[in-house]
Amino acid sequence: VKEKHKRFLDWPPPCILGTHHEKGAQTFWSVVNRLPLSGNAVLCWKFCHVFHKLLRDGHSNVLKDSVRYKNELSDMSRxxxxxxxxxxxxxxxxxxxxxxxxxxxxxNPRFPGNLQMSDRQLDEAGENDVNNFFQLTVEMFDYLECELNLFQTVFSSLDMSRSVSVTATGQCRLAPLIQVILDCSHLYDYTVKLLFKLHSCLPADTLQGHRDRFLEQFRNLWHLSEILKPADKRCRRREPEPSYGHPITRDLGHEGGCGAAGVLPRG
Known part of the structure; x- marks a missing residue:
């Protein structure tokens, strides 16, 4: 990677503060459009890391300035x-x-890029309408599925028999997972809360598909949280049942649970 490109993608990137200074991401994209992202995979990976951080912590107008590049990102992904x-x-x-x-x-413009919301804001995002909550939960499942897919792909690409976290290659691949963990923590928390809302309003049979997707993602999150633990602290017992405020949320970097205890309704 050329030195000028490395400087632009150094961590933490000064472009995060720059978006707040100019109230947008025009300068960021003017620089990105000159980078050889289609010819250098490592550079593209670092761009993704920085852009993910910008979407989370940059100015709120970063999203508006970036949406126009969705098709280019899709083409590059293919x-x-x-x-x-x-x-x-x-x-x-x-x-x-x-x-x-x-x-x-x-x-869902009510959700900030870092996904941090209060319970009241979550209710407002769904406008206290069960149909909106139903669709919002589906979209969160899709969102979380993409996060988990990246997490699993990164770990499957590493040689886990070695201490990859101390190598330059390992650090380069693992660094973006901090943002992924933060996203997963909030998405898991919100899907639990939304499922309880839905079960209080709709028949259990109607939500069977939601429960199936939740259980699958819960198990994936639990297995990934075990990977992140030191070997001597990994769970020796069977896979736990999902519960409201389960310790998995803490394993994934979220402080505190949802504030109540109990297992999700099974119908």
């Missing part, structure tokens, strides 16, 4: 998807996640 080795597949999946993130926040 292009990198043809490479089965190295960073090709990683870039392809990360670009799909970023497009999904942009689409979710465009459709």
């Amino acid at each position: 292009m990198w998807g043809h490479l089965s080795e190295g960073y090709g597949q990683l870039c392809s999946i990360y670009l799909k996640l970023l497009r999904t993130k942009m689409e979710f926040h465009t459709k």
Whole structure:
């Protein structure tokens, strides 16, 4: 990677503060459009990392200024998807996640990029309408599925028999997962809360598909949380049942649970 490109993508990137200074991402994209992202997979991976951070912590207008590039990101994702080795597949999946993130926040503008909301704000996002909550839960499942797919793909690309976190390659691949963990924490929390709302209003049979998707994603989150633990602290017992405020939320970096205890309704 050329030195001028490395400076632009250094961490933490000064472009985050720049978006707040100029109240948008025009300068960011004017620089990105000159980078050889289609010819350098490592550079593209670092771009995805920075852009993900911008969507989370940059100015709120970053999303508006970036939506116009969705098609370019999709084309680049398809292009990198043809490479089965190295960073090709990683870039392809990360670009799909970023497009999904942009689409979710465009459709649900009440959700900030970092996904931090109070219970009252979550109710307002669904306008206290069960139909809106139903659709919002589906969109969150899709969002979380993309996050988990990236997480799993990164770990499957690493040689887990070695201490990959201390190597330059390992650090490069693992660094973006901090943002993924933060997103997963909030999405898991909100899907639990929305499922309780839905079960209080709709028949259990109507929500069977929702419960199936939730259980699958819960198990994936639990397995990933086990991977993140030191080997001597990993769970020796069977996989736990999902519960409201389960410790998995803390494993994924979310402080505190949902505030109540109990297992999700099974119908």
